[in-house]
Amino acid sequence: MEVKVIKEACIGCGACASIAPDFFEMNDEGIAITTGNYENLSEDSKKEVMDGKDSCPTDAIVAE
Ligand code: SF4
Known part of the structure; x- marks a missing residue:
């Protein structure tokens, strides 16, 4: 599985780290x-x- 965070799109809400630590x-x-x-x-x-x-409100996470 390839996973990345598009840092320019991340608003730092912390949802992903809370739900998938x-x-x-x-x-x-x-x-x-x-x-x-x-x-x-x-x-x-x-x-x-x-x-x-x-959980990401800005679709900053790409996972495929
Ligand atoms: S859920 Fe999305 S916007 Fe929030 S911290 Fe994670 S990557 Fe950033």
């Missing part, structure tokens, strides 16, 4: 960054990533 966190500038390993994810982990993506 294994895969997103906030950096020192208050922008979300990807963390962790996105290879060979379990179905539960994929759901966590997608729930984090879907």
Whole structure:
């Protein structure tokens, strides 16, 4: 799975890091960054990533 945050689109709301803390966190500038390993994810982990993506109010997360 390829996941990235389009930092120009992130408004720093923190939703993704709250809902999917294994895969997103906030950096020192208050922008979300990807963390962790996105290879060979379990179905539960994929759901966590997608729930984090879907929580984003600005569609700043790309996951495919
Ligand atoms: S949910 Fe979207 S806008 Fe909010 S911190 Fe995450 S990437 Fe940024």
